[in-house]
Amino acid sequence: MDQELVADLYRKMLRIRRFEEEAARLYTEKKIGGFLHLYIGQEAVAVGALSVLQDNDYVMTAYRCHGHYLARGGCSRAGMAELLGKETGCAKGRGGSMHFYDVARRFMGGWGIVGAQVPVAAGLAFAEKYKGSDGIAICFLGDGAINIGSFHEGLSLAALWNIPVIYVIENNYFAMGTPLEKTAPTEDLSIRALAYPMARDTVDGHDVFAVRSCIHAAAKRARDQKLPTLIEAKTYRYRGHSMADPAKYRTAQDVDQWKSRDPIKVLGEKLDGFGLRGLREQIDQDIEQEIMDAVRFAEESPFPAPETALDYAYV
Amino acid sequence: MDQELVADLYRKMLRIRRFEEEAARLYTEKKIGGFLHLYIGQEAVAVGALSVLQDNDYVMTAYRCHGHYLARGGCSRAGMAELLGKETGCAKGRGGSMHFYDVARRFMGGWGIVGAQVPVAAGLAFAEKYKGSDGIAICFLGDGAINIGSFHEGLSLAALWNIPVIYVIENNYFAMGTPLEKTAPTEDLSIRALAYPMARDTVDGHDVFAVRSCIHAAAKRARDQKLPTLIEAKTYRYRGHSMADPAKYRTAQDVDQWKSRDPIKVLGEKLDGFGLRGLREQIDQDIEQEIMDAVRFAEESPFPAPETALDYAYV
Amino acid sequence: MSNAMPSDTDTQSAVREIAIRDALQEAMTEEMVRDERVFLVGEEVGGYNGAYKCSRGMLDQFGPRRVIDAPIAENGFAGLGVGAAMAGLRPIVEFMTFNFSLVAIDQIINTAAKARLMSAGQLSCPIVFRGAGGAAFQLGAQHANSFDAFYAATPGLIVLAPATPYDMKGLLKSAIRDDNPVVFFESELTYGKRGPVPEGEYLVPIGVADVKREGSDVTLISWSKNVFLTLEAAEALAERGISAEVIDLRTLRPLDAQTVLNSVAKTNRCVIVQEQHEVASYGAYLAHMITSSIFDELDAPVGLVSTLEAPMPYSKALEVVLLPSKQRIIDQVLAVCA
Amino acid sequence: MSNAMPSDTDTQSAVREIAIRDALQEAMTEEMVRDERVFLVGEEVGGYNGAYKCSRGMLDQFGPRRVIDAPIAENGFAGLGVGAAMAGLRPIVEFMTFNFSLVAIDQIINTAAKARLMSAGQLSCPIVFRGAGGAAFQLGAQHANSFDAFYAATPGLIVLAPATPYDMKGLLKSAIRDDNPVVFFESELTYGKRGPVPEGEYLVPIGVADVKREGSDVTLISWSKNVFLTLEAAEALAERGISAEVIDLRTLRPLDAQTVLNSVAKTNRCVIVQEQHEVASYGAYLAHMITSSIFDELDAPVGLVSTLEAPMPYSKALEVVLLPSKQRIIDQVLAVCA
Numbered sequence A, B: 001m002d003q004e005l006v007a008d009l010y011r012k013m014l015r016i017r018r019f020e021e022e023a024a025r026l027y028t029e030k031k032i033g034g035f036l037h038l039y040i041g042q043e044a045v046a047v048g049a050l051s052v053l054q055d056n057d058y059v060m061t062a063y064r065c066h067g068h069y070l071a072r073g074g075c076s077r078a079g080m081a082e083l084l085g086k087e088t089g090c091a092k093g094r095g096g097s098m099h100f101y102d103v104a105r106r107f108m109g110g111w112g113i114v115g116a117q118v119p120v121a122a123g124l125a126f127a128e129k130y131k132g133s134d135g136i137a138i139c140f141l142g143d144g145a146i147n148i149g150s151f152h153e154g155l156s157l158a159a160l161w162n163i164p165v166i167y168v169i170e171n172n173y174f175a176m177g178t179p180l181e182k183t184a185p186t187e188d189l190s191i192r193a194l195a196y197p198m199a200r201d202t203v204d205g206h207d208v209f210a211v212r213s214c215i216h217a218a219a220k221r222a223r224d225q226k227l228p229t230l231i232e233a234k235t236y237r238y239r240g241h242s243m244a245d246p247a248k249y250r251t252a253q254d255v256d257q258w259k260s261r262d263p264i265k266v267l268g269e270k271l272d273g274f275g276l277r278g279l280r281e282q283i284d285q286d287i288e289q290e291i292m293d294a295v296r297f298a299e300e301s302p303f304p305a306p307e308t309a310l311d312y313a314y315v
Numbered sequence C, D: 001m002s003n004a005m006p007s008d009t010d011t012q013s014a015v016r017e018i019a020i021r022d023a024l025q026e027a028m029t030e031e032m033v034r035d036e037r038v039f040l041v042g043e044e045v046g047g048y049n050g051a052y053k054c055s056r057g058m059l060d061q062f063g064p065r066r067v068i069d070a071p072i073a074e075n076g077f078a079g080l081g082v083g084a085a086m087a088g089l090r091p092i093v094e095f096m097t098f099n100f101s102l103v104a105i106d107q108i109i110n111t112a113a114k115a116r117l118m119s120a121g122q123l124s125c126p127i128v129f130r131g132a133g134g135a136a137f138q139l140g141a142q143h144a145n146s147f148d149a150f151y152a153a154t155p156g157l158i159v160l161a162p163a164t165p166y167d168m169k170g171l172l173k174s175a176i177r178d179d180n181p182v183v184f185f186e187s188e189l190t191y192g193k194r195g196p197v198p199e200g201e202y203l204v205p206i207g208v209a210d211v212k213r214e215g216s217d218v219t220l221i222s223w224s225k226n227v228f229l230t231l232e233a234a235e236a237l238a239e240r241g242i243s244a245e246v247i248d249l250r251t252l253r254p255l256d257a258q259t260v261l262n263s264v265a266k267t268n269r270c271v272i273v274q275e276q277h278e279v280a281s282y283g284a285y286l287a288h289m290i291t292s293s294i295f296d297e298l299d300a301p302v303g304l305v306s307t308l309e310a311p312m313p314y315s316k317a318l319e320v321v322l323l324p325s326k327q328r329i330i331d332q333v334l335a336v337c338a
């Protein structure tokens, strides 16, 4: 196994974890408003998936978007500043936690209406195909999104028009307080693909390498054959749905089971096993420094000026 | 084969055919306004399906609704008067061609937004189950409706909550001027059921007996096990999408192929073969009389009074 | 009728203070006890006791047959509710917030609202669509929509937008008993707001506005949570010697025009406070209704305090600029009274 | 500017009469020739040449890559269009009629209209949603919706509602070139309506109303197909000695308040004609805007001719009662001029 790759994936996942741990702290200090949905526990999905994509590929997700933003290379300073509603944020404080953007990196947000991003992401991929580029799109969604109309319409069009898009259902077993068994009649969410039909796959979302190969195959299918894929990545969120949710609908044991094979822990141990403990500690330290700097930057940044409140409504 | 049954099905189908032929005439005479979507060619689906249901079952369909209304026992006078916008119509002239109702017979319309009736019909069946009755619901939709969100949401809930509803896709190979191959990536539309998953079936919609047994099985599944079924009935509309459509997107040959095994012709020949030509001619004559009477009734009926224009908006 | 304790049809004795979420829970619980046909469906309404805890304990009390956790499929479960209503049940459909009603709006506007007329009265659709409308703190543009005007503009619907715990309970009970489809707006920010609610049963009638504060110089009109903001502004105006009457519309459709016109005919000045953009808003319609009804009684054009014309930005520094504020109400009143 | 031949930015010579469907077809065709990024998607737009033949010949000219027959999945193809716009294309999304936009309205209001603000300008969404709005003859309640107000109420959107072939073509071209999301209303009943459209290229600017008829006694304001009805009423009023100025708004958002106010300040009386129910309507907002801007210039309250408050019944005997009519306009003008 490529030691550099392991170190890189470890670094990227840890960066998300630490970013969000600090965000959680700032939220409890009431420095962040609105909802804050943490990605903690699911890092291997975004990091694994985006690590095998190209710069000209589009990335889109729902409101639990910090992880994908950072995994795509988004700036931690701008991300933290966005959470605090500052002018220096990745959406100049206009978006907030649910609506991160880094369009220069083709990270297209951050969307709040469950499932609505599914057809929109098809449109991103459609455009690349239209232009004759080899770019594709990847679209993340929750297990809660598979029953909504826009999911169906998006997948239906993607299959019908051979659109090079990858849909990744991040099945973290809950939609807010609703456990999956209440909303899906089967364990295998990828069967939704049979209706169109569309290629499908299932992957252990805690295994960053499995995610990589799964997405790699789907990306190849999209890029070479202009065909969509529906993937279910089984994963888990360690925290509540949002900071407001005490998550009483499950036991500590449930969570611990997933934490015991936490992808960051696993990769950290792997590095240590390679005899690279020094490197790992260096990474830990670098990340710590980056995130603390991001927090400082965010706190010191100015709020948008009141007279700009209507800016960006129109060109 | 039960001769009485054949005669009954023949009568019911012919009644629809003749009703609509007269409607078409009245439309060209500009006595009917708005859109007029004819069911001619598809009669075996509604007649076969509804002939095996109970009085306490609900029936719902889209805007191509005359056939289902009549097959459910709806009055031809009231139907014809509705087309003419008369106070004596089955919706007192408020509904029109796309919105027939006969709620006393549990014929619940006649709806104009493609696919929207799918969750509503689930609600009808849900209510019967809730009340502990053995009633079920049957919901007809076009092949054009399988890509829309409400179709997915309705089927998803029906599967999830074990709702005793039967969905019948009347695949007449066209959604307006769009041939099926442009909107469905497969020949087998019932595969949409695999996504939930839900029981499914496919039936020759020109074979009224096949339709009967197919619906009978689905009704039993709904009634006994409280489970939904998705059925594709392959059929054909002989006329244009609506009276405004010259249907240039297909050849006369295409149509003739289906007409050659027209279910009314087939059953008429069957009756003759039974040596029941006299009975058949009597039926023809009765239907002729009924429909002509309906036309007269409709023409002679009064329009709603202008001062009632806002009636029925609220209780 | 005073702000402290409205008394429409109540026949009860003791009074206590409860939060709006509990007032709503009581309304639903009482009606479900009273009428077997009533059931509740929506996301998180059961096991989670409601995303905003408006159905606390109801799953335990009524079981999963009548308190139904739905998947995220608003068009689906709204449509299912409409069908169930046509078949004789009386569903309460909860939208976690009305932002998400937009994916179900076709079922509300094209099916529920039109069923009765299209069938000439054969179909009845006694259903309540309820949930929070409007902005809460910093939820961003997609979670800050006010669709009051969309629904109020729709014939066939009843649209309710009460403010106080008392009115929430009494109107929700009336809504559940009404044979028309009802859209019922609550507010995320006031679910915890407490106020007097008597122990016994009472109803608040649909279509009747309530004078929450009497005054003589200017009529302030609002609905939903902005009634509280408007009352605060009225207090501040009192300190400046301006006596403001405050009308809580409670029902947007059908509008209680008489209560409004009586008040404005008395004060000759009017300011409407709404959490909506001004263009094609309910408040602008109300201003027009007043103006065209009693043009000659007005000493100044009707004033309007609205959300400014942009999607809602997340940052608190900007959100406060867009939303109606006490200061903006006061300024508008001063302008109208100038 | 007169009704016969508006001339905003036109630089052409010859004039001919063409139907609105052809004016729209020309606008789309010219823009697709001019800009490779423009494409058309919708039900029946290709093989069928458009349900109302507004895209005649376009599939032949541009092929299936750029003229795309969509399945019935409005949320899907509207959302796809939005994504394509974000990725640099310039989609034209046709709704067969705007009745069916209701199942896609979330993509228009929550995605397209808000994308730019939420991303602080990083995302751009140059997309046109077009199709017929309002009632045609006897299509029944579900096919007779006017959603002008819903879209006009939405910050982030441009909303256009022209009437004449000339304006249809010029504004659609402007819409396609605009970098904001645009909602563009046409009318089933006027696709065959003919009028002068020059051969050469021209644009009609967004946000500029047009005085379609000059007059001095009263200002009549309308948009979309009701401009024609309003012009007819103006002719009938002329016979009674009342000189009516007719303003065609053309753009609902952003409103050209100046043109409206200049006219009303001149005539001192105003009647608005709209095919919308009055509650929370665009016309009521417009009346309020006028009244609050030039209260003292008004000799009478602004009059409003609207669709009556019920879902649209099918029967022609009833439909005519609900819809605005020449007679109702005349009556309203006489009332305002009394």
Ligand SMILES: Cc1ncc(C[n+]2csc(CCOP(=O)(O)OP(=O)(O)O)c2C)c(N)n1
Residues within 6 Å of the ligand: A064, A112, A113, A114, A115, A141, A142, A143, A144, A145, A172, A174, A175, A176, A241, C043, C072, C074, C096, C100, C103
């Ligand atoms: C259409 C719509 N309905 C309801 C909501 C409210 N809501 C926000 S998140 C959520 C749960 C989504 O769960 P899932 O898709 O599994 O994503 P996860 O939170 O687990 O990442 C709900 C119901 C919404 N945002 N959009």
Ligand SMILES: Cc1ncc(C[n+]2csc(CCOP(=O)(O)OP(=O)(O)O)c2C)c(N)n1
Residues within 6 Å of the ligand: B064, B112, B113, B114, B115, B141, B142, B143, B144, B145, B172, B174, B175, B176, B241, D043, D072, D074, D096, D100, D103
């Ligand atoms: C949501 C929606 N979009 C578009 C339309 C316009 N429309 C009416 S019928 C129709 C075709 C439907 O075809 P299909 O479902 O196959 O039924 P059929 O007419 O063949 O019976 C379309 C596009 C509509 N009524 N509703």
Ligand SMILES: [Mg+2]
Residues within 6 Å of the ligand: A142, A143, A144, A170, A171, A172, A173, A174, A175, A176
């Ligand atoms: Mg989840």
Ligand SMILES: [Mg+2]
Residues within 6 Å of the ligand: B142, B143, B144, B170, B171, B172, B173, B174, B175, B176
């Ligand atoms: Mg069809």
